[in-house]
Amino acid sequence: MVKERYAFRALHSGPQTFEVEYPLQVTKGAARDKHGKLKLQVKGQRLIIHIDRDITKGKVHAVELSLLIVPDIKQIGTIRVLNWGSLDLQSIKSSQTLFQVLGFGTRTTKGADTTYTDSLSSDIRTNLARFRAARVEMGDRQNVTVTLRIDINCSGGGRVRKIHTFGPTSSKRQKTRLLTTGVVIEEDENGSPRYIINDAVNPGQSKTVEIQWEVIIPKGFETTTQLGTMELLKRLTLESESYRRYLAEDTYWQTTHPSIRKIVGKVRSKPDIFDVHRLLFEFTNRHIDYTITNDRQTAVQALQSGRGDCSEYADLLVSLHRAAGIPSRVVEGMILEPEKRHNPEFHAWVEFLTRDGWLATDPTWGITLGVTSQHIEFNHQRQSRESSVYGMEYSGPAPQVTYEVSWQ
Secondary structure (H helix, E strand, C coil), X not given: CEEEEEEEECCCCEEEEEEEECCCCEEEEEEXXXXXXXXXXXXXXXXXXXXXXXXXXXXXXEEEEEEEECCCEEEECCEEEECHHHCCHHHHHHCCCCCCEEEECCCCECCEECCCCCCCHHHHHHHHCXXXXXXXXXXXXXXXXXXEEEEEECCCCCEEEEEEECCCCCCCCCEEEECCCCCEEEECCCCCEEEEECCCECCCCEEEEEEEEEEECCCCCCCCCCCCEHHHHHHHHHHCHHHHHHHCCCCCCCCCCHHHHXXXXXXXXXXXXHHHHHHHHHHHHHHCEECCCCCCCCHHHHHHHCEECHHHHHHHHHHHHHHHCCCXXXXXXXXXXXXXXXXXXXXXXXXXXXXXXXXXXXXXXXXXXXXXXXXXXXXXXXXCCCCCCEEEEEECCCCEEEEEEEEC
């Protein structure tokens, strides 16, 4: 049984009926409030709660649900979604293709809450018991082709001289091969590849530019909570200016703000990188409610508002990491989803320095260590900047531009 708590505001006076769309299939359940048992109808993911007592309009009423989750298995590409109660923990321990175990917690931010990942089945069993379901990513990875198409129209009289764009990059967890010829590769200010096309579009002309990459995703990945000590990071940053740059304060990453320092002060006594990261990660994941924002907020603004999308999650965690002495950076990329092969979602997550190099974490999705094979990296941010997939140099009136990203 999974226990959930909800608070509802009465829209009228008298008996009430409330509905909840639960993220997983439910077999059966029970509902109660402080007065006793309530009537609950279960229709798959749709839960209908009936309260026969009179409730005053505008009053907030608390309800507790006890739910039995359907032990189903779904296949989504190479990802299997399993109910943790039906999971064979020994096969997880021995599997060479285990990539990540995710916990789906009591509040769903992008479908997931925090989890702890370790190679021991006893630890997995202990931690999965905290969550309503688990996602285990297994099986061979498929290479994918990513295509960026940009349509440029200079009918307004402008002239485009150069087009530049970001795209998939090679890293420890993915290999990338550029398939399009005639493209110049340069490094941006953060050391990430920028793809340049020196192809003019003259006034009155229209042109379509297309760039393709092959992305090779690893077959499997395992990580450990043994990430090294904070003393090790202190030594590395003292010895290396390049690492010290990943501790610097920036426009979106305020490391010296009192509210940031106050949070970090609570973890300074922890000697291990994992312990410091886990606490800061949990705070970020639980503090921010996922809300699509039109404008990117700074870390302090996200901290104060408690709202944001993946950019705010990533910016806040990077600020906390850096303030605590952990070199950290934002990663920008896209998410592979079978139902979104055209114009897939762009996403931001975080990498931080450990004894074994840079390690990914996704505070939005609730992945404490590592990321899934759905995460395709485009670039890293040592210095924060406004995100844009493409850009161009032009003169005269601005051209009309549309772009589309797809994968197969």
